[in-house]
Amino acid sequence: MSGGQGPIAIETRDVIKRYAGNTAVNRVSLQVKRGEFVSLLGPSGCGKTTLLRMLGGLEQPDEGTVLLSGQDVSGIPAYGRNSNMIFQQLALFPHMDVFNNIAYGLKVKKTPKAEIRKRVHDMLELVQLGDYSKRAVSQLSGGQAQRVAIARALINKPEVLLLDEPLSALDMQLRLDMQRELKRIQRDFGGTFIFVTHDQNEAMNMSDRIGVMRGGRLLQYGTPDEIYEQPVDSFVAKFIGDTNLLKVKVLGTEQGNVWVQAGGLKLAVREPATGPVLPAGSTGFLSVRYEYLRTGDAAKECVNRLEGRVTDSVYGGASIRYTLDLGGHIQLQASSLFQRGEARYMPGDTLAAGFNPEDGLLLPDDPSTDREGAL
Template identity: 50%
Template structure:
């Protein structure tokens, strides 16, 4: 079983990081590390990013995700390891000679140029034929739904429109890879949600590998084909959004992706249910090899996978807790519950499903809590 404090990558993750080897990956990292002085900010890792994939590198500030991206672009040189783009080594190649483009949060548009000329800039530097420039720029603007705004100056555009111009400029040369470093960070919440949908649509339409660096879980979950969760310079888990959310491999992944109840428990050994102080055995699925008997572990359960009731369920496992809070949030109620000796959990109940018995409970009352074995995971501390 893999702890979020261990340095080794789980065997299942190691296999997944090299998934899809029948096809040449868009990006292949082999034994990559990066050290600044005595600080290793990216620990040894292997990673394949597939052709035409929307791949997100997700983690908190300082976890090494931007450094990893900068090594792919050529802005940083790896301390060890090698990088391939489309099967060819780019070790030692400057950024301008790598078949990739970048999109940053600042957009870096030229305010004195029109939208069309901003998008055409790279093609003009490359001395592409004029008729090809006109066609390709118009295609890129149509892709981002700005086809009729080519003659406007960028300072006449909204934040969302400027973001689209920057994206059109990034894809107009049809690079093999586009790297996006938190490009939605400057937008308001509603516009960010709209652009999440648009970015995924554009990536699918243009057929280019996108590598998206973010600390925003919702962005990664809503747009990605696969996600790599990074922490303290290590890749903790790689998988689809559903795999990352439903089957976290470590405590950090469970708590960082969405909301999750982390319940202290003690391992009872292989094939046996872990025990929680003041409760006893609780149902949960083991992750990897079981920890030795008596080891401290955690049971991770998503709030929406817990069921609560005012009376004991007729079938299945359940335990009693003490209601510590009941908060009305409009579309749902949030219940805080103390379980056993030292666990505090919360769960949510849709307002439309709140029965009279549950609605009558008050702080300090007993409440029954249950979950299915498949919805809880035993994770090493």
Template identity: 75%
Template sequence: MSSEQEPVSIETRGVSKTYGERAAVNHMSLQVKKGEFVSLLGPSGCGKTTLLRMLGGLEQPDQGSILLGGRDVTGIPAYGRNSNMIFQQLALFPHMDVFNNIAYGLKVKKLPKADIRRQVHEMLELVQLGDYGRRAVSQLSGGQAQRVAIARALINRPEVLLLDEPLSALDMQLRLDMQRELKRIQREFGGTFIFVTHDQNEAMNMSDRIGVMRAGKLLQYATPDEIYERPADSFVAKFIGDTNLLATTVLGQEANGIQVECFGYSLLVKTSEGTPVALVGARHSLSIRNEYIRLGEDANPCLNKLDGRVMEAVYGGANIRYTIQIAKGFLVQASVLHQRGASRYSPGEPIRIGFDPEDALLLSEPLLHDRVQEEGI
């Protein structure tokens, strides 16, 4: 079955939510297909948690509609929807053991005890806590508590599980472990997960699709590789991964690409699907990922070359991150694979940088990196 034919789990149609004069979510339309793991990504205050709360029925939109499993649930509160939500604070019941925390939803439904035992044990196995049923909540580690919260949320078989930054309080290694666990659980459970985060790596590691939000709007909704390789604008390019944004002016269109001027250099950018129509004299942002920039002798075969000076070299294990000044006050970042015994470039050293036409992306709008920096990215 193709992705176009897969049923939609949850959908928003022109949804808006305003607090005072501020639009937290601004006319947003979004479709999440059944069985997808989708992340909502963006800086603090972009509206991603407000959107999640509307999807779960904890907030109601001022405009637009929400459909869950094809049914219009706009105006229906959380308890009337077949969805569940996990918050940053897990809110496990401290006076109950693991088994009874997970069983709580089934007991409210007054299911037979045998059915409750069976379903709770299935959930314990799913989250790999099979022997922890009688463990007190206070005896759990952070990762174990996360798994109990997930099991409790899934026990009623929701159409959609909504997760509001549930891993943010964990240390780095445990957070990475839980990312893998959460994706495994989602895959084995077979449900739809919508995950809110401001961590780009978390979204890239876990998601089938990512929605990048800013100021209440959905800027791009696509797979991780599409967002990384073909960002919709300079904000998305800067927010997802490490990239350099250069201000360019179009010189002309050629058979094999677009010729642009940047800091006095003529550069060629290969055109592809989605490349904006290039009018001579038009100004555009040019995005070049840090890892696509080559230095020194490695830059010589590249079609596009610029000269600069090394300002900083930071060792990062597998990579060395160089900061290079290519124009007065303008810095470029390059991430170079570190090879044992290879020479490094030192601060103050003149250097040539290069990149190929297919390694740069011409964005539709003029350079917005100053505004991006103001927003704390």
């Protein structure tokens, strides 16, 4: 991944946007470096599209500042900014062929014809549609239409390209193909892309950094591995990847571990590398990713050893996912690599499970989460 070591391409400082008394975006500060691919991720209604529209000038913030390459553009509409946007509906011109769709922005600017031909040719090569210049839009596949829309958006060399869930209408395999293609185009073009999605896998696959939003707020902003391995709270933990969340009471610390109680279970988790330890007597959540929960013989070597009854067994090809009932209204899920010929546990079987302190994460209480067990 590019990592984005360059200067700041676009930035927000404490932006707020309200609609009819409701706060859609609440004091969001965000910096995107030049050359980065950043995803804004969150559930429907979290404010991610509103934030994107403020970045692009389609909405103006009620408070706060938007800066493009260090210049305050908060009150400048979209047509006055050197940025471009791709929506869910691609809005290609049906009466124009591929060449003229891509060339449209250059023609509006009255660019010389020779330069138009060269730049459209270069853009077609970038999106790997070199032989499609005379193709009618109606003759394009979904993925090809996506690439034409991207080429049209990039032809005027915007400082930032904003993408509002442009892959959401594609089938699963085509979405995966377009994720790889979009990342390749961004890397080869060298531009700054900001991508809105509610799909965690999409964000993880493509992004240099991810901003997780909820209720109009930016909860966490970091690299995919930072957000996956060190979520700031239980909402981020369960929204990024699959995890078990156990409601726990903190008992105290001993030799670098925090001891917690979940029902009748006493479990150890490593003290956090950064941030304060939850005090004894407080409640929180213990997060253990499905893949970090070991099963069978591998569980015997774990510090936290458990045993449960298998209530569900789902075969996924390379892996198998077990749901375990530990009693006391506690359920855990474990995802294990599955090898051909290996014994498979079925509902009703007893299965040992376990994890080590470094495989768990103690997170602060989330008032919206009121279930014990896996979420």
